[in-house]
Amino acid sequence: MSIRVEHLEKRFNGFHAVNDVSFRVADGEFVTLLGPSGSGKSTILRCIAGLEEANSGLIEINGQNVTYVPVQERKIGFVFQHYALFRHMSILDNVAFGPRVRGAGKKERHDKARELLNLVGLSGMEHRKPSQLSGGQRQRVALARALAPEPQLLLLDEPFGALDARLRKELRAWLRELHNRIKLTSLLVTHDQDEAFELSDRVLVVNEGKIEQEAHPQEIFDKPATAFVASFVGETNHVEGMVDEGTVAWGPFRFKAIHLKQGTRARVLFRPNDVYVASKREDGGWPGTIQSVQFLGASVSLAIRLEDGSILNAMVPKGVADQSGFEQGKTVYTHITQAHVFPATV
Amino acid sequence: MRNKSVIPGFGLTMGFTLLYLSVIVLIPLAALVFKSSGLTWQAFTEAVASQRVAASYRLTFGTSLVAALINGVFGFLVAWVLVRYKFPGRGFIDMLVDLPFALPTAVAGIALTTIYSQNGFLGKPLEAIGIKVAFTPVGITVALIFIGLPFVVRTVQPVLQALDPDVEEAAVCLGATRWQTFTKVLLPALLPALLTGVTSAFARAVGEYGSVVFIAGNMPMKTEITPLLIITKLEQYDYAGAAAIAVVMLIVSFFLLFLISLFQKMERS
Amino acid sequence: MIASTPKVTESLFVRILLILVALIFLSLVLIVPLVTIFSTGLAKGIQVYWAAITESDARSAIYLTLTAAAISVPCNLVFGIAASWAIAKFDFTGKKLLMTLIDLPLTVSPVISGLIFVLLFGAQGLFGGVVSWLDIKILFAVPGIVLATIFVTFPYVARSLIPLMQVQGNDQEEAGLTLGAGGWRTFWHITLPNIKWGVLYGVILLNARAMGEFGAVSVVSGHIRGMTNTIPLHVEILYNEYQFVAAFAMASILTLLAVVTLIAKTYVKWRTGEEQA
Numbered sequence: 001m002s003i004r005v006e007h008l009e010k011r012f013n014g015f016h017a018v019n020d021v022s023f024r025v026a027d028g029e030f031v032t033l034l035g036p037s038g039s040g041k042s043t044i045l046r047c048i049a050g051l052e053e054a055n056s057g058l059i060e061i062n063g064q065n066v067t068y069v070p071v072q073e074r075k076i077g078f079v080f081q082h083y084a085l086f087r088h089m090s091i092l093d094n095v096a097f098g099p100r101v102r103g104a105g106k107k108e109r110h111d112k113a114r115e116l117l118n119l120v121g122l123s124g125m126e127h128r129k130p131s132q133l134s135g136g137q138r139q140r141v142a143l144a145r146a147l148a149p150e151p152q153l154l155l156l157d158e159p160f161g162a163l164d165a166r167l168r169k170e171l172r173a174w175l176r177e178l179h180n181r182i183k184l185t186s187l188l189v190t191h192d193q194d195e196a197f198e199l200s201d202r203v204l205v206v207n208e209g210k211i212e213q214e215a216h217p218q219e220i221f222d223k224p225a226t227a228f229v230a231s232f233v234g235e236t237n238h239v240e241g242m243v244d245e246g247t248v249a250w251g252p253f254r255f256k257a258i259h260l261k262q263g264t265r266a267r268v269l270f271r272p273n274d275v276y277v278a279s280k281r282e283d284g285g286w287p288g289t290i291q292s293v294q295f296l297g298a299s300v301s302l303a304i305r306l307e308d309g310s311i312l313n314a315m316v317p318k319g320v321a322d323q324s325g326f327e328q329g330k331t332v333y334t335h336i337t338q339a340h341v342f343p344a345t346v
Numbered sequence: 347m348r349n350k351s352v353i354p355g356f357g358l359t360m361g362f363t364l365l366y367l368s369v370i371v372l373i374p375l376a377a378l379v380f381k382s383s384g385l386t387w388q389a390f391t392e393a394v395a396s397q398r399v400a401a402s403y404r405l406t407f408g409t410s411l412v413a414a415l416i417n418g419v420f421g422f423l424v425a426w427v428l429v430r431y432k433f434p435g436r437g438f439i440d441m442l443v444d445l446p447f448a449l450p451t452a453v454a455g456i457a458l459t460t461i462y463s464q465n466g467f468l469g470k471p472l473e474a475i476g477i478k479v480a481f482t483p484v485g486i487t488v489a490l491i492f493i494g495l496p497f498v499v500r501t502v503q504p505v506l507q508a509l510d511p512d513v514e515e516a517a518v519c520l521g522a523t524r525w526q527t528f529t530k531v532l533l534p535a536l537l538p539a540l541l542t543g544v545t546s547a548f549a550r551a552v553g554e555y556g557s558v559v560f561i562a563g564n565m566p567m568k569t570e571i572t573p574l575l576i577i578t579k580l581e582q583y584d585y586a587g588a589a590a591i592a593v594v595m596l597i598v599s600f601f602l603l604f605l606i607s608l609f610q611k612m613e614r615s
Numbered sequence: 616m617i618a619s620t621p622k623v624t625e626s627l628f629v630r631i632l633l634i635l636v637a638l639i640f641l642s643l644v645l646i647v648p649l650v651t652i653f654s655t656g657l658a659k660g661i662q663v664y665w666a667a668i669t670e671s672d673a674r675s676a677i678y679l680t681l682t683a684a685a686i687s688v689p690c691n692l693v694f695g696i697a698a699s700w701a702i703a704k705f706d707f708t709g710k711k712l713l714m715t716l717i718d719l720p721l722t723v724s725p726v727i728s729g730l731i732f733v734l735l736f737g738a739q740g741l742f743g744g745v746v747s748w749l750d751i752k753i754l755f756a757v758p759g760i761v762l763a764t765i766f767v768t769f770p771y772v773a774r775s776l777i778p779l780m781q782v783q784g785n786d787q788e789e790a791g792l793t794l795g796a797g798g799w800r801t802f803w804h805i806t807l808p809n810i811k812w813g814v815l816y817g818v819i820l821l822n823a824r825a826m827g828e829f830g831a832v833s834v835v836s837g838h839i840r841g842m843t844n845t846i847p848l849h850v851e852i853l854y855n856e857y858q859f860v861a862a863f864a865m866a867s868i869l870t871l872l873a874v875v876t877l878i879a880k881t882y883v884k885w886r887t888g889e890e891q892a
Contacts, residue, residue: 356701429833451847556830
C-alpha cells in the first residue's frame, strides 16, 4: 500500500506548521520523517492518519484519495508516543479492540489478538492491565493493537521517545526485524537520527514545515543537501569564508565551491570523524596542539587548537588514539578528508 | 474560530449543553432582569437603597468580609498544616474540611444556633465572660466562617502541594531565615490562590441564607441579612422590590466572579 | 495526599504550635457542630429519635426530598457529561463564558435562585398567565421544588468531570478512532470507564446537595406541611416550634448523607490517584 502526499499545508492559528510538503512512500517501504521538535513532522503524520485536517493538499493511500475520508475509515495503524492504551481493559481486549469494532466475533478477535501478542513476544500476558507492564512492553502492545485490524499502513509517532536509551536501541532493532517479516508500508516520525538511520529505507529531513532532503540514510549523511541537514545529522565543525575562484580557503585547506558565486560568503561543514589526525608532519597537514582529550567509550574526541587560534573537533577510534599516543599538549597534524560547502545564510 | 478536532460529538454535546443552559439558567435570569426593569428609576433606587435595605447591606457585606478574612488566615493555616506536616488523624481532618460544603445549610444553621445560644455548649461560657454570640452579628459571622472555610483551604491546598521544595532549599542556602523564606518566597507564590479563596468565601457568604437565618435573630435594621429581606419582600408580594435587590446582589456576584478570574490569571502567569 | 516537605522546615516548636492551633480551630468550627447534631437528636433516646423520623409529616418530607433528588440527579448527570465532553475535548471561543455560566448557581444566593422561579411562574410572573391557564401548579407545589433543585445543583457533575477529562487528554480517544471506532463507541468503551470515578463522585455530591438544598426550595415551596416540605424545610419548622430533638433527628439523616459524601470523595480521590499512576 503506497502513500502519496502532494502540496500538503497545515496552519494552527497562524502558525505555518506544514508548508507545501510533497512526497511518496512505496509499497512495503520503511520511511522516516526526521527533524527537530516543532518541525511539523508529527503534524504531517497526523494529517496522513486523519487525526488532523489539512488546510489544503492531497493525500492518497494506495491510489485512493483519502483527504476527506474520516480517520475511522482510513484503515491505518497508529502508534502513539505515550502508548494511549485503554487503561481499564486487559491487554487482550486492547489488541482485540480493532477487530471488535469491525464486527469480529469473540473467538475470532481473541484468536487474532493472541496471534499478534505472540508476534510481539508478549503471549501469556494477555489478562494483565497496561499499568502492570513496563514501558517497552506497553509499546509492543500498542503495536500489536495497531496491527490487529490488518491496516494498510503503519504510522508511528516518536514511538520510542518515552523510553530509556538502552530500551530504545533494543526496540529499534526489533521493529526493523518485524518490518522485514511483515513488510507493511511504514512511516515513522522521530528526532533521533540514529533511529532514522537504523530503521529506514529512506529518510525525509523536515525543518520548519518543509522537507529539506529526501534520500537513503547514507546519502543524507555523506551528501547533505543543505546546511540544516548537515548540522542536524551528525556532529559538525563549521567555518565561514569567502568564495574565491571556486574555492574557500581556510588555513592550508582549500574547499571546492564551484557551485557558489564568486565573492559570496560560504559556510563549510565537516564532521569530526572526517578529520584525520596524524602525529607526523605529512603533506598539507595543518599543525595544532591537542587541547583536550575526551574519552567516549569506543571513540575519543579531540579538541585541537590550530595556529590561527580556532578549535577543531576531531573524532578518532580509541585504538588509534592509544597507538598514536594522543594526549594533552601534543603537537599533531590535521587533514580534512571530506567537507560540505553551502552558501552562508544570515 | 475553532480548531476543528476530529473527535466526534461536538455538535451534539454543545447543542444539548446550550439548550439545557438556556432553559435552566438564561431564561430564569432574564425573568429577573425583566421584572425589576418594570420599576421606574426612582422606585428602583428606593427599593434598593431604603434605610432597612441599606442596613442589611452593611450587615451582610460587613460580616461576610470579616468571616472571609478570618477564613483567609485560619484556612491558610489549615492548608499549610495539612500539606506540610504529618500527624495522627491528618487524613481524617483532611476529609472533614469539606463538611461545610457537603452539609445542608439548614442543618448547619440549627446546629450552630444550638451551640452558641445562651445555654449552648459554647454559648454558655462565652456569655459568662460577656460575649453574646447568638442573635447578634457575631453569630452571623461565626456561621459564615463555617461555610466559607473549605473555599480557602481547598483553593490554597493544591497550589501549596505543587510548590517545588527546591526553591525553599535554595533560599536557605543563600542565607534566608525561615521567616524570610516564608514571607519573601512562599507567600507571594501563594497569594493569588489565597486571594481567590478569600474572594470565593466572601462571594458565598454574601448570598448565604440557610446557615445564617437561624442564628441571626432577623431583627430589621440590626440583624437582618439581605437574602432574608428578599424573602420578606416576596411574602409581601413586592415582587419588583425583591427583584431589584436581587439584581444588586447579582451585580456584586458578577463583580466578585470577575475578581476571581483576575486572580486566577495572576496565578497562571 | 502526600506531604511535600522540603528538607528545611520550621522548628519543631513552631510546627507543633501551628498544628495545635489548626486543630483547635477545626474542632470548634467543624467537630463541635457535627457532634452536637447527633447528641441533640439522640438526647431523648433512640425511641424518640426513631419516632421523630417516622412520623407522618416526616415521612412525607423524606419522600418529597427523594423525589426531587431522583429527578434532578439523572437530568444533571446527562447535562454534566455532555457539557464536560464539549469543554474538555474541544477548543472554541466562548469556552470561558460557558464555564462561568455553568458555575452560576454556585455563586448566586440560593434565595435568588428561588426568586427567579417565583418571577417566572408566580401569579405575577412571566409565565404566570400560561401556568394558570393550563391549570398546573408549579410554585408552592412539587414541580417548583424539583425545578429549583435542578437549577441549584446542575453544575456538580460537570465540575467534577471537566478537570478529570482535561487531565486525561485525548490520546486514548484518538487511538480508538484510528482503530475504527465511531463516536458513541469511543465514548462508551473508552472515555466512560476512564471517568467512572469522577461520575460516581459527581453523582454522590449532586445527590447530597439536591437533598440538602434549603434556601431556594424554601422560597418556592410554600411550606405546606405534609405536602411541600422537604427534609430541610421540615427541620426548619420543627426547630421554630422548639421541637429540638425531632429537628435534630431529621437533620441527622442529612448529616449522615454528608458524611457518606465525604468518605466517597476521599475514596474516589484515592482511586483516581492510583489509576493515574
